Amino acid sequence: MKYVYLFHEGNAQMKSLLGGKGANLAEMTNIGLPVPYGMTISTDACRDYYAHGGKLPEGLVEEVMDSLARVEEKVGKRFGDAENPLLLSVRSGAVFSMPGMMDTILNLGLNAVTFPALARLTNNRWFACDTYRRFIQMFSDVVMEIPKEKFEEILQEQKAAQGVTLDQELSVESLENVIARSKELYRREIGKDFPEDVHEQLLLSIEAVFRSWNNHRAIVYRTINKIDHNLGTAVNIQSMAFGNMGNDSGSGVAFTRNPSTGENRLYGEYLVNAQGEDVVAGVRTPNPIAHLAEEMPDIYNQFRDIAEKLEKHYRDMQDIELTIEHGKLYILQTRNGKRTAQAALKIACDMVEEGLITRSEAIMRIDPEHLANVLHRQIDSSASPHVLATGLAASPGAAFGSVVFDADEAEHLGRIGAKVILVRVETTPDDIHGIVQAQGILTSRGGMTSHAAVVTRGMGKPCVCGCESVKVDYGQQCFSVGDTVVKKGDLISIDGTTGRVILGAVPLKDPELSHEYQTILGWADEVRDLQVRANADTPEDAEKSRRFGAEGIGLTRTEHMFMAQERLPYVQKMILAETTEERSAALLPLQIMQENDFYGILKAMNGLPVCIRLLDPPLHEFLPSLEKLLVETTELRVRGDNPELLQEKEHLLAQVQKLHEVNPMLGHRGCRLGITYPEVYEMQMYAIFNAASRLARDGYTPLPEIEIPLTISLAEMAILKERCDRIARECMALHKVEFPYLCGSMIELPRAALLAGEIAEAAEFFSFGTNDLTQTCFGFSRDDAEGKFLPIYINQHIMKDNPFAVLDRKGVGRLMEIAIEEGRKTRPGLMIGICGEHGGDPSSVEFCHQIGLDLVSCSPYRIPIARLAAAQAALKYPRNK
Ligand code: PEP
Ligand code: MG
Numbered sequence: 001m002k003y004v005y006l007f008h009e010g011n012a013q014m015k016s017l018l019g020g021k022g023a024n025l026a027e028m029t030n031i032g033l034p035v036p037y038g039m040t041i042s043t044d045a046c047r048d049y050y051a052h053g054g055k056l057p058e059g060l061v062e063e064v065m066d067s068l069a070r071v072e073e074k075v076g077k078r079f080g081d082a083e084n085p086l087l088l089s090v091r092s093g094a095v096f097s098m099p100g101m102m103d104t105i106l107n108l109g110l111n112a113v114t115f116p117a118l119a120r121l122t123n124n125r126w127f128a129c130d131t132y133r134r135f136i137q138m139f140s141d142v143v144m145e146i147p148k149e150k151f152e153e154i155l156q157e158q159k160a161a162q163g164v165t166l167d168q169e170l171s172v173e174s175l176e177n178v179i180a181r182s183k184e185l186y187r188r189e190i191g192k193d194f195p196e197d198v199h200e201q202l203l204l205s206i207e208a209v210f211r212s213w214n215n216h217r218a219i220v221y222r223t224i225n226k227i228d229h230n231l232g233t234a235v236n237i238q239s240m241a242f243g244n245m246g247n248d249s250g251s252g253v254a255f256t257r258n259p260s261t262g263e264n265r266l267y268g269e270y271l272v273n274a275q276g277e278d279v280v281a282g283v284r285t286p287n288p289i290a291h292l293a294e295e296m297p298d299i300y301n302q303f304r305d306i307a308e309k310l311e312k313h314y315r316d317m318q319d320i321e322l323t324i325e326h327g328k329l330y331i332l333q334t335r336n337g338k339r340t341a342q343a344a345l346k347i348a349c350d351m352v353e354e355g356l357i358t359r360s361e362a363i364m365r366i367d368p369e370h371l372a373n374v375l376h377r378q379i380d381s382s383a384s385p386h387v388l389a390t391g392l393a394a395s396p397g398a399a400f401g402s403v404v405f406d407a408d409e410a411e412h413l414g415r416i417g418a419k420v421i422l423v424r425v426e427t428t429p430d431d432i433h434g435i436v437q438a439q440g441i442l443t444s445r446g447g448m449t450s451h452a453a454v455v456t457r458g459m460g461k462p463c464v465c466g467c468e469s470v471k472v473d474y475g476q477q478c479f480s481v482g483d484t485v486v487k488k489g490d491l492i493s494i495d496g497t498t499g500r501v502i503l504g505a506v507p508l509k510d511p512e513l514s515h516e517y518q519t520i521l522g523w524a525d526e527v528r529d530l531q532v533r534a535n536a537d538t539p540e541d542a543e544k545s546r547r548f549g550a551e552g553i554g555l556t557r558t559e560h561m562f563m564a565q566e567r568l569p570y571v572q573k574m575i576l577a578e579t580t581e582e583r584s585a586a587l588l589p590l591q592i593m594q595e596n597d598f599y600g601i602l603k604a605m606n607g608l609p610v611c612i613r614l615l616d617p618p619l620h621e622f623l624p625s626l627e628k629l630l631v632e633t634t635e636l637r638v639r640g641d642n643p644e645l646l647q648e649k650e651h652l653l654a655q656v657q658k659l660h661e662v663n664p665m666l667g668h669r670g671c672r673l674g675i676t677y678p679e680v681y682e683m684q685m686y687a688i689f690n691a692a693s694r695l696a697r698d699g700y701t702p703l704p705e706i707e708i709p710l711t712i713s714l715a716e717m718a719i720l721k722e723r724c725d726r727i728a729r730e731c732m733a734l735h736k737v738e739f740p741y742l743c744g745s746m747i748e749l750p751r752a753a754l755l756a757g758e759i760a761e762a763a764e765f766f767s768f769g770t771n772d773l774t775q776t777c778f779g780f781s782r783d784d785a786e787g788k789f790l791p792i793y794i795n796q797h798i799m800k801d802n803p804f805a806v807l808d809r810k811g812v813g814r815l816m817e818i819a820i821e822e823g824r825k826t827r828p829g830l831m832i833g834i835c836g837e838h839g840g841d842p843s844s845v846e847f848c849h850q851i852g853l854d855l856v857s858c859s860p861y862r863i864p865i866a867r868l869a870a871a872q873a874a875l876k877y878p879r880n881k
Contacts, residue, residue, distance in 0.1 A: 003045040004063040006070055007038055012314070017042045019234030021093030024334050031313060033306060033331050037074045038088070038238030039067040041206065043095065046232030049210045056207060064206070064237070065199075075239045080198035084121065085114035087131075087240040090205040092212055094233045097335055099454050100429045101221045102233060103142040103212040105205045106275060107135035107240060111196040127245050129175035130167075134275065136182045136194060139201065143208040146189045154181045168273060202237070209235045217429045224436060224459075229797075241330040243323040244275050248296075250324045251276040254289045254303070256311040259319075259339040259457065260396065262346025262516075266290075266304055268320075269447045276321055276332065279447075285466055286447050299329050310334050315356050316365075317347050340396055340457050341366075341373040345516040359523045360875050366520060368842040368869040373397065374517055375548075375861055376462075377508035379495050385502040388492070389481045391442070391467025393499035394453035399440035399462045400493035400505040403486055405474055407434025414438055421492055423479055425472050426465075427452040435461070440494045442501060444470040444479075462496030470501065521549060521864055524871030529879055530848060531855035532866045533611070535835055537561065539600035542610075545860035549867055552609040553601065554767065554857020555707075555835035558684060559617050561597050562590075571622045576655050580679065587683040594687035602695055602702040611705040611767065611835075611857075612688055613746065614681050615673055618664040626660055629653045665781060670710025670748075674720055685724055689731035689741075696737040704741045707767060711745040714758040721762040746835075748772035753815035757822035760830055766823055767857070768816055770836030770844075774803050777812045804837065807844035817851055833857055842869035849873035 010018050010026025018026060022040030029035045041064065048057035072078050077086035087109045092102035110118065110132050119128035133155075141148040158174045158181075159165060170178070186194045195201050212218065213233045222229055243251035253276075254268025269286035271279050272295070279286050293300040303322055306329075310318045319337035323330045339347065348362035357365070376397035379385065401419035404410045407430070410422040414437025422438040424431065426445045435441055435455055440462035443452045447466055456463035472479045477488040484503070486492060493502040533554030534545030542553060562571045570590050577583035602610050633653055636646040661667035674681035685706065692702035708720050724743040732738055744765030747753050749772065756766065775782040780790075782804055793799045807813060823830045833855035838844035840862025848856050849870060858866050 001044060001048075001059075002063070003042050003048075003057065003060050004067045005040050005042065006067055007035065007040070010040060016095050016231075017044065017234075019043060019093035019095055019236075020097050020335055021091065021333055022234045022236050025236060025238070027313075028310070028331060028334060031309075033310075034329060035331055036239040036241045037071055038236060039064070039071060040093070041235040041237070043232040043234050046210050046213060046234065047230070049207070050213075050232065054207075054211075056203070061203065064202070068202075068237075071237075071239060077239070079109055079202075080111070080114060082113045082117055085109060085117050087114075087118070088202065089236075089238050089240055090202070090209060091236045091238070092209045092233045093236050094213075094227075095231050096225070096227050097338070098218060098221050098225075098227070099338070100451055101218040101432075102215070103209055104277070105135075105138050105142050105208070106277065107131045108139070108201055108205055109198045110135050111198060111201075113196075114198070122245060124245060126172050126175065127242070129172055129179060130170075130244055131242065133175055133178045133182060136179065136186065139205065140182070140186050140189075140194075142212070143204050144186070144190055146186065150185055150189075151182055154178055154185065206235050206237075209233065217432050220432050220436075221429075224432075238332070241323040241325045241332065242275070243271075243325065244273055245326055247273055248324070248327045249273055250296075251279050252286070252289060252292070252322050252324075253279050253319070254307065254322065255317060255319050255337045255339075256307045257317045257337075257343070257347055259317070259337050259343055260393065262339065262343035262350070264347075264350055266307055270322070276323060285445060285468070296324065296327070299324055299327070302329050306331060312356070315351070315361075317343075338454060338457060341370040342396060342514065342516075344370060345374065345514065345520055349516040349519050360527070362520060363524050363527065363868065363871050364875060366868060368845075368865040368872065371517075371864045371868060372861065374511065374513065375864065376511060378497060378511050379493070379500075379502075380507040380509040383506050385493065385500070385506045386504060387500050388484060388486075388503050389467050389469045389501045390499045391444075391464040391470070391501065392447065392453070393495075393497055394450075394465040395441075395456040395459075395461060395463035396497040397440075397462040398493060398495045398497065398506070398508055400491060400502075400508075401439040402489050403479070403492055404434075404438075404488060405472065405477055405479075407431035410434035410438045411436070421494060423470070423472060424452070425474075426450060427455070435459070440496065441465070442467060442470065442492075442494050444468055444472050456496070462494055464494045464496055464499050464501055467499070467501060517864075521867055524868045525549070528849075528867065528870035528874045530845065530853060530866075530870040530873070531833075532863055532870060533609075533833070533835075533855055533857040534860050534863055535839070535857050536601070536860060538597075539604045541860055542601050542604035545863055546605065546608075548860055548863040550608075550860070550863050552611070552703075552855075553605055554611050554833055554839065554855060556601060556610065556612045558594070558597075558613060558615055559621075561594065562615070562622060567593060568622065574680070575619045575622060575659070576652070583677070583679050587679055591683045591687050594684060595691045598688050598691035598704075599694060602692055602704060603700060605703075606695075607701045607703070609703040609705055611707050611744075611833075612684075613707040613709050614671070614684050616670050616709040618659075618661060618667050618669045619673065620656065620659040620661065620664065623656050623659065624652065626653075626656050629656055665775070665783070671708045671716050671720060672710070674708070675716060678723070681720065682723065682727065685727040686731065689728050690735075692739055692741070693731045693735035693737050696739045697735055702739055704739075705765065706741065706743045707746055707765075708744070708763075709746045709769065710748050710752075710772065711759060711763075712749055712751045713755065714761055717745050717759050717762040721764075742831075744831075747816075747819050749776050750815055753819040755822075756819035757826045760823040760826035763823075764827075765831040766819065766833070768819070768832070768834040768836060768853075770807060770812060770816075770834055770838045771804065773815065773836065774808060774812050777808070777815060778803060801843075806841055807838040807847055809847050813847055813851070820852060831855070840866050842866075842872070845869035846873040846876070849879075850877055852879075 007029040012027035015023040018040045079086045091104045119125040137151040140146040250272040252270025258267040268289040271286045316336045321333040348365045351357045379398045401421040411433045423442045443465040493506045533552040534550035535555040536542045537560040573586035695702040742764040745763035746769045748769035835857040839856040840858030
């Protein structure tokens with residue numbers, strides 16, 4: 001097996017073998033860009049490394065040495081040479097970009113022989129010293145796991161001794177001191193001298209990069225981003241270009257378009273006399289790339305041309321790393337740039353206009369989940385917030401929460417539901433677990449490409465960074481801006497769209513949707529086959545969902561209407577009634593209220609179908625708790641001072657006990673209620689058809705669909721369908737109107753799916769209630785599984801996803817396929833949809849498209865996501881029309 005590829009041997013298509021970085025370095029080499037030459041060790045080698053229990057696979061060392069000889073030849077320098085030494089960088093590079101999660105070693109190949117040669121060759125002893133001390137620190141940290149703080153300490157002490165504050169101000173003598181003390185530290189920690197053998201340095205570094213695939217932060221990052229843990233990383237070994245050779249050198253990172261807004265303008269930052277790591281680490285705040293046009297105009301123009309070429313070549317916005325060595329430009333990396341959802345939409349739209357990509361490609365480029373971020377809330381402009389400070393608007397959206405200064409604490413509090421803002425001087429990849437749980441991030445240092453900025457943009461989380469007037473004091477657990485001190489636990493708001501940091505909580509509001517958003521979703525609507533509806537229970541939600549593009553309502557859960565405070569007493573009376581007459585009397589006021597509910601919803605969705613589900617949950621959910629009643633009656637009995645109240649409570653207790661169920665989710669619910677208490681469903685049917693009749697009379701177009709929950713047989717469905725038709729006729733006759741309606745069944749139980757052919761004899765449509773169908777297919781309680789064993793199952797890879805979030809295609813999906821086939825055999829063209837939570841999940845939407853559903857229904861905020869996911873599914877798997 002071949003493990004090592006020289007840059008000219010690869011290309012952009014070889015991503016899975018060479019990793020993203022390796023494939024792009026190869027591609028850039030082949031299109032003639034100034035890339036320092038090198039080689040890539042394949043991901044195969046990393047997987048074999050782990051397969052052999054953490055040993056370099058056989059033959060790898062020889063291959064690396066052979067390729068190294070070719071690199072030496074090409075560059076004209078020799079590794080470990082006393083005259084003209086080659087120095088190398090060793091970087092990780094996974095198939096899917098994992099920014100900053102794994103390790104890098106720069107300046108490799110320095111020792112007692114090559115170090116003086118470097119100083120001599122460059123005629124710059126300061127540079128050689130700076131390079132050497134960086135190498136010792138990086139190698140010790142990454143390869144030998146000596147905490148880098150210990151080396152920072154040496155550096156700080158040396159700066160103090162010399163009386164300077166910046167690294168660049170250190171004298172040659174001071175740097176020599178730092179090198180000597182760093183080597184001493186290494187000897188103390190490891191019990192051996194720092195390795196002089198450059199080949200040993202290289203092999204140890206390769207192994208360290210393999211190992212970094214499985215460091216804590218990389219695992220967390222992969223888990224969040226659903227990246228396969230078995231892919232492994234490639235290793236890129238490249239000849240060094242030095243950005244720290246003086247004021248005619250530098251390093252930078254630039255995007256071909258603005259990654260925050262999508263604006264078509266070169267965007268990025270650089271530092272003079274610095275190595276690449278300095279720019280992204282956020283240690284010194286870098287200059288905007290536009291300054292380079294003034295500082296080094298030739299380099300800037302050359303870089304701008306290359307950036308343009310790369311964008312055209314890859315037909316996507318690029319994130320490019322550059323280094324300038326003594327006035328010569330090198331490109332170290334290019335990749336498709338991470339961007340905010342808003343930027344993604346704008347870039348895709350602009351690129352269609354520029355003729356760079358097609359509409360279909362534009363649709364495929366947007367991550368549907370990412371769209372949720374465009375719907376992110378913003379600070380209500382009518383508020384007059386107390387703005388404490390303004391930093392860089394690094395990731396849009398607004399959030400408020402209590403201040404915390406520690407990632408572990410942010411994680412802990414976030415997990416238990418607290419809203420926190422994580423405030424740091426700068427974040428590092430080690431903070432990832434805290435960032436995930438925080439509402440937003442504020443940093444006092446670092447630019448738009450700092451770790452905090454990049455990571456939060458990917459997550460769609462608000463971030464303000466480089467806010468230098470914020471002085472963080474970790475010791476006192478507070479930060480100050482001028483005279484204002486904000487302590488741990490105090491409330492602040494951040495606005496990642498403008499960079500504002502605000503004292504206290506501010507009102508947030510829904511965003512305006514951009515022109516690009518409307519355009520791309522419009523294109524999506526043209527290609528998708530699935531209709532997208534909303535799950536909405538109120539006229540307000542109905543209106544909102546219509547604004548988001550819903551083509552109807554796929555599920556109105558009527559029980560939510562029963563829960564309102566002023567209605568509960570009537571509901572309880574209805575449930576506790578001992579005779580049919582008593583029950584009917586209690587139902588009358590409820591019918592009036594329900595009629596108004598339905599009137600409002602049907603009116604808001606005028607002309608669009610509205611699927612209303614009859615009462616579903618067990619009745620005892622509306623009653624006082626059994627435990628509470630037991631306590632109350634016991635207390636009353638002991639006190640003995642209020643026999644009337646006691647009698648009343650005991651009566652209530654007896655009723656509640658009678659209705660109590662051990663397993664209510666599998667109990668007296670759904671259409672079992674409708675069969676055993678016919679008056680309840682009748683009341684709802686009258687309310688629906690009277691409301692629709694009134695609307696029809698008033699000139700509206702109501703399109704009600706009556707849906708029966710938890711059906712298990714034709715017998716049930718037939719009874720309820722007949723009742724529905726009778727009441728519909730009655731109401732229409734009474735109001736002298738006519739309108740179309742449907743009466744159908746939810747398919748939420750395995751038996752219903754298996755007997756769908758029979759049920760379809762009476763049901764005029766099906767809607768998969770995949771929440772219950774998942775619960776009953778797996779035999780997992782939907783209220784308990786997610787909080788108990790599911791996370792463990794997912795961690796141990798027994799299950800890939802939470803089946804309540806991502807539809808289980810194998811099991812639940814199989815039941816759906818059977819139901820579709822059986823149902824349509826009985827009733828060709830039967831309309832079938834889904835209204836479980838899966839209706840708003842992109843992967844599940846794709847499956848629904850594939851198995852031939854007509855519609856998906858989801859909560860209002862997920863509608864744009866479903867529209868786009870449905871379009872992507874249609875492009876990926878065209879239906880035979
Ligand atoms: C379902 O079971 O998928 C469904 C939509 O109903 P509910 O979640 O209300 O039980
Ligand atoms: Mg259900």
